[in-house]
Amino acid sequence: MTESAELNGANAPFSAVAVIGLGLIGASLAGALAAKMPGARVFGVDTDAATCAAATDRGWCDAASGPDDPAFRAFIENDCELVVIATPVAAVDDYLARLRDWGYTGVVTDTISTKGHILAAAAELLPAPARYVPGHPMAGSEQSGIAGARADLFEGANWILCPDESTVPEDFQHLHELVTGLDARVVSLRREEHDAAVAVVSHVPHMVASSLMQLASAHADDTGSIMRLAAGGFKDTTRIAAGSPKLWCGIAFDNACALKSGLDEMASILGSFAAALETGDRETFTRLLAEAADARRALPAAWVPSTEKLLEVRIPMVNRTGVVAEVCTIASSVGCNIQSIDIDHISEGNAVLSLILTDEGDIGQLSMQLINAGFSVSFSPLMPKEYAHVE
Numbered sequence: 001m002t003e004s005a006e007l008n009g010a011n012a013p014f015s016a017v018a019v020i021g022l023g024l025i026g027a028s029l030a031g032a033l034a035a036k037m038p039g040a041r042v043f044g045v046d047t048d049a050a051t052c053a054a055a056t057d058r059g060w061c062d063a064a065s066g067p068d069d070p071a072f073r074a075f076i077e078n079d080c081e082l083v084v085i086a087t088p089v090a091a092v093d094d095y096l097a098r099l100r101d102w103g104y105t106g107v108v109t110d111t112i113s114t115k116g117h118i119l120a121a122a123a124e125l126l127p128a129p130a131r132y133v134p135g136h137p138m139a140g141s142e143q144s145g146i147a148g149a150r151a152d153l154f155e156g157a158n159w160i161l162c163p164d165e166s167t168v169p170e171d172f173q174h175l176h177e178l179v180t181g182l183d184a185r186v187v188s189l190r191r192e193e194h195d196a197a198v199a200v201v202s203h204v205p206h207m208v209a210s211s212l213m214q215l216a217s218a219h220a221d222d223t224g225s226i227m228r229l230a231a232g233g234f235k236d237t238t239r240i241a242a243g244s245p246k247l248w249c250g251i252a253f254d255n256a257c258a259l260k261s262g263l264d265e266m267a268s269i270l271g272s273f274a275a276a277l278e279t280g281d282r283e284t285f286t287r288l289l290a291e292a293a294d295a296r297r298a299l300p301a302a303w304v305p306s307t308e309k310l311l312e313v314r315i316p317m318v319n320r321t322g323v324v325a326e327v328c329t330i331a332s333s334v335g336c337n338i339q340s341i342d343i344d345h346i347s348e349g350n351a352v353l354s355l356i357l358t359d360e361g362d363i364g365q366l367s368m369q370l371i372n373a374g375f376s377v378s379f380s381p382l383m384p385k386e387y388a389h390v391e
């Protein structure tokens, strides 16, 4: 099946999905599932009744209710194959405890921007903690609630998944199919590295955008005339400052340590500009600007799926746990994009992991790192047509 083809009920990776929290991210996910995997039944949960009504009116959820509605419990107990927690971090414990009380042992993932709290809570509360695979779509906006949600929000976005050695390979495979089926790409990351990484590319930038607005506001007179001078540069660098203060306070405090050290580093970088100005050091000043300009120009543009040159990698999984997590994390670290994952169960206790890679990343590094990690690996080119017939 081709990547953009609709996944109907028969071949959607999960046939019944509970999306908890129908705000910007949860409702966008429900909308994307309705559009691209129409056979998957989606039950939405939100504390706001109007939001639940909007989600069903739009056809994004088959049903939606508050958390105490018996229909939610019945869905979890009888039907649900995947729970996605898309609430602010503060609501996590309540839902994990419900899943424990209702004996839910299916797959769980989340969209939460930080992993500090949820990792500990999932390990403590879930009846089947190995089936929790942390997730984080690196897409969003400054808007909040279902009003800002869009069914195409995740197209072309990177979606972090953090498997570990206890992750069931098939669970990861199904989540990978779900994410790629929404036209996003999976980036695997070690869960303990998640919060430090997103502090640098998401949380510090948010605080910098807020600081720029603080600076401009401090210089605005009652008529706000300075704000009328703000052009593209100011608007580009401050868009996210309009995000929900409550949501971002929750994010910041769940990632306080990494955020604090990122802000300290940021202050020191600003200090370098100030020091160079003070001492008349044009050389240093220009070097700082030039390094930043080079890095900005090298930032990857929006990802467009490529199926021109595909490569199959086959890795025997015999007597080894955590293969999927290890292999996918290595692939992500060298920029390789895994288009699809298959697990060939050759005989009992004997399986081969088959990955289809697009033509991105450093295949030489991938090969070397996999071999260094003790895997025996074989690579073979695959024609797109051939792949289109692999189901």
Ligand SMILES: NC(=O)c1ccc[n+]([C@@H]2O[C@H](COP(=O)([O-])OP(=O)(O)OC[C@H]3O[C@@H](n4cnc5c(N)ncnc54)[C@H](O)[C@@H]3O)[C@@H](O)[C@H]2O)c1
Residues within 6 Å of the ligand: 020, 021, 022, 023, 024, 025, 026, 045, 046, 047, 048, 051, 067, 086, 087, 088, 089, 091, 094, 111, 112, 113, 114, 136, 137, 138, 139, 140, 141, 142, 143, 144, 145, 146, 244, 247, 251
């Ligand atoms: N905003 C972004 O750009 C972005 C991007 C990626 C991930 N995230 C993460 O995804 C999660 C959701 O963010 P969002 O932007 O959709 O927030 P949001 O404020 O738009 O939506 C949150 C939704 O959760 C509901 N909610 C709050 N408490 C609840 C509870 N106890 N039970 C059920 N529903 C509850 C709210 O009514 C609202 O509809 C957050 O953890 C956030 O960190 C956000």
Ligand SMILES: O=C(O)C(=O)C[C@]1(C(=O)O)C=C[C@H](O)C=C1
Residues within 6 Å of the ligand: 112, 113, 137, 138, 139, 140, 141, 142, 201, 202, 203, 240
């Ligand atoms: O507003 C956007 O464009 C976003 O991508 C939102 C954004 C980000 O800025 O990093 C915000 C929080 C996340 O957890 C992920 C994405």
